[in-house]
Amino acid sequence: MSKLVIVGTCAFDAIETPFGKTDKILGGAATYIGLAASQFKVDSSIVSIVGEDFPKEYIDLLTNRNINLEGLEIVKGGKTFFWSGKYHNDMNTRDTLVTELNTLADFNPQVPASYQDAEIVMLGNLQPTVQLSVIEQMSNPKLVILDTMNFWMDIALDELKTTLKKVDVITINDEEARQLSGEYSLVTAARKIHEMGPQYVVIKKGEHGALLFHNDEVFFAPALPLEEVFDPTGAGDTFAGGFAGFLARSGDITFENMKQALIYGSCLASFTVEKFGTERLENVTTEEIRKRLQQFKQLTQFEIELN
Amino acid sequence: MSKLVIVGTCAFDAIETPFGKTDKILGGAATYIGLAASQFKVDSSIVSIVGEDFPKEYIDLLTNRNINLEGLEIVKGGKTFFWSGKYHNDMNTRDTLVTELNTLADFNPQVPASYQDAEIVMLGNLQPTVQLSVIEQMSNPKLVILDTMNFWMDIALDELKTTLKKVDVITINDEEARQLSGEYSLVTAARKIHEMGPQYVVIKKGEHGALLFHNDEVFFAPALPLEEVFDPTGAGDTFAGGFAGFLARSGDITFENMKQALIYGSCLASFTVEKFGTERLENVTTEEIRKRLQQFKQLTQFEIELN
Numbered sequence: 243m244s245k246l247v248i249v250g251t252c253a254f255d256a257i258e259t260p261f262g263k264t265d266k267i268l269g270g271a272a273t274y275i276g277l278a279a280s281q282f283k284v285d286s287s288i289v290s291i292v293g294e295d296f297p298k299e300y301i302d303l304l305t306n307r308n309i310n311l312e313g314l315e316i317v318k319g320g321k322t323f324f325w326s327g328k329y330h331n332d333m334n335t336r337d338t339l340v341t342e343l344n345t346l347a348d349f350n351p352q353v354p355a356s357y358q359d360a361e362i363v364m365l366g367n368l369q370p371t372v373q374l375s376v377i378e379q380m381s382n383p384k385l386v387i388l389d390t391m392n393f394w395m396d397i398a399l400d401e402l403k404t405t406l407k408k409v410d411v412i413t414i415n416d417e418e419a420r421q422l423s424g425e426y427s428l429v430t431a432a433r434k435i436h437e438m439g440p441q442y443v444v445i446k447k448g449e450h451g452a453l454l455f456h457n458d459e460v461f462f463a464p465a466l467p468l469e470e471v472f473d474p475t476g477a478g479d480t481f482a483g484g485f486a487g488f489l490a491r492s493g494d495i496t497f498e499n500m501k502q503a504l505i506y507g508s509c510l511a512s513f514t515v516e517k518f519g520t521e522r523l524e525n526v527t528t529e530e531i532r533k534r535l536q537q538f539k540q541l542t543q544f545e546i547e548l549n
Numbered sequence: 550m551s552k553l554v555i556v557g558t559c560a561f562d563a564i565e566t567p568f569g570k571t572d573k574i575l576g577g578a579a580t581y582i583g584l585a586a587s588q589f590k591v592d593s594s595i596v597s598i599v600g601e602d603f604p605k606e607y608i609d610l611l612t613n614r615n616i617n618l619e620g621l622e623i624v625k626g627g628k629t630f631f632w633s634g635k636y637h638n639d640m641n642t643r644d645t646l647v648t649e650l651n652t653l654a655d656f657n658p659q660v661p662a663s664y665q666d667a668e669i670v671m672l673g674n675l676q677p678t679v680q681l682s683v684i685e686q687m688s689n690p691k692l693v694i695l696d697t698m699n700f701w702m703d704i705a706l707d708e709l710k711t712t713l714k715k716v717d718v719i720t721i722n723d724e725e726a727r728q729l730s731g732e733y734s735l736v737t738a739a740r741k742i743h744e745m746g747p748q749y750v751v752i753k754k755g756e757h758g759a760l761l762f763h764n765d766e767v768f769f770a771p772a773l774p775l776e777e778v779f780d781p782t783g784a785g786d787t788f789a790g791g792f793a794g795f796l797a798r799s800g801d802i803t804f805e806n807m808k809q810a811l812i813y814g815s816c817l818a819s820f821t822v823e824k825f826g827t828e829r830l831e832n833v834t835t836e837e838i839r840k841r842l843q844q845f846k847q848l849t850q851f852e853i854e855l856n
Binding site for chain 1: 638639733734735736737754757758760766767768769771774775776777778808809812813842845846847848849850851852853854
């Protein structure tokens with residue numbers, strides 16, 4: 243078992259979908275990553291920042307999952323990062339209605355001393371310089387995983403490229419992979435992104451699954467075809483958290499093991515989208531996960547005669 | 550081994566892609582289906598119509614693959630169906646530049662007597678009433694596979710629904726599945742299409758692979774991530790032909806065997822898109838296919854602990 247450091251937002255989200263809307267509920271990349279990784283009972287620590295308005299019940303929720311919160315800075319008198327968004331009918335596109343950075347604007351992450359020797363670091367989507375400062379606090383990480391988005395490619399490309407040099411695994415969506423590489427083919431895009439630093443490139447395609455590239459090898463993890471996607475918020479972070487958590491539990495960072503990690507990530511994400519926010523991820527049982535992994539096997543495994 | 554009847558167009562295509570353009574070359578759904586199915590050395594027969602301008606070399610190409618052409622009507626003084634299209638830079642969308650129906654306008658398919666007892670029928674994209682007339686000529690088919698498109702949903706929906714009642718497997722793309730069912734979720738769409746007749750629903754998602762639905766079971770065949778898609782023309786028909794050809798060779802139409810058939814279809818389609826028209830499919834070797842099937846295994850197969 244490896245120790246896992248998780249960096250990202252803990253936030254309030256207000257979400258509107260064709261199925262309904264929420265008030266401010268628990269959200270944020272680090273939250274989803276932490277909850278997903280906690281399925282593997284790993285020793286993890288969230289490094290993040292919130293305001294005094296962040297409810298004790300959310301803190302308890304995370305600590306009850308054995309997530310260390312020494313690195314969660316609570317700013318006196320400050321307000322927690324708030325995001326609000328509205329999904330369109332196809333659930334694949336959304337409009338951001340509100341982004342209030344609040345305390346996040348001054349986030350200066352401090353990795354707790356007892357986690358600076360963690361083997362695995364999962365950097366949720368944040369300003370690339372903030373992500374880099376976390377990498378630099380680690381003594382000797384075996385695997386640094388970074389999630390990012392087009393926003394940083396638009397306004398902080400040089401910083402992102404500097405950070406990427408210290409990253410082993412990048413997770414981005416297909417459009418972002420194309421933007422970052424300037425290549426339309428995802429195969430060629432992955433090769434160019436390899437050259438920027440990450441040995442492993444995970445390209446997330448939402449309902450179309452995810453691809454893992456490593457040198458000339460490629461693995462594909464499908465998304466489970468679902469009758470209904472209720473709320474896609476946090477699916478990508480859940481996927482990343484499942485991926486990182488599985489690797490941390492096994493302590494095995496080979497390509498072969500990453501295939502399993504990817505399937506676990508996709509499996510957990512398939513639960514997250516079934517209800518608003520973190521609700522489904524909080525309540526999912528080991529037995530439900532086991533059954534759904536079985537569905538992933540049935541979905542993809544085949545025997546073929548090679549004559 | 551089962552006999553296979555293939556119905557569809559034999560045509561001239563003129564194709565323009567970002568990589569170049571062709572003069573009139575061999576095209577048509579039945580052509581691609583026949584060439585793909587011939588990889589399995591099945592006893593197949595193409596039922597189609599062409600004009601006197603259809604070159605003897607194309608006829609020879611097909612007969613040299615042991616494709617029976619008794620059902621290919623050659624209209625004296627007639628001209629062969631001609632389609633011309635131009636692909637956009639993303640290769641996922643295209644504009645039709647020319648459609649000349651020519652002899653196809655009067656296509657009245659006649660299944661040769663010696664093939665009316667064929668076990669498997671592959672109906673390429675055509676007017677639904679024409680597809681139905683073929684089904685009605687068969688004595689006792691074990692499996693009727695139908696490909697169709699949005700065009701017929703727009704102008705001949707009632708006829709299509711009548712035909713679908715006699716169909717076992719439908720292959721359509723994701724947008725068409727949504728149009729036909731009125732459902733956005735592909736899971737729900739497949740269920741509604743089941744109710745129209747087909748026990749098996751294959752939803753083609755192009756570069757995102759294909760899904761096979763049957764009652765509550767689902768299987769996913771990925772598309773192989775390719776460095777370059779040179780010309781997508783015929784990929785869907787190659788996929789269908791590989792699917793039908795594999796089933797005809799094995800004579801096994803169980804869901805488990807259809808999984809393999811789907812992988813073979815996806816495998817053959819991955820060759821078709823590498824060059825213009827039928828060129829790559831004509832020249833692909835058994836060894837190349839074997840190697841690529843191995844890539845499909847590496848792409849999708851994983852071991853997972855279910856604890």
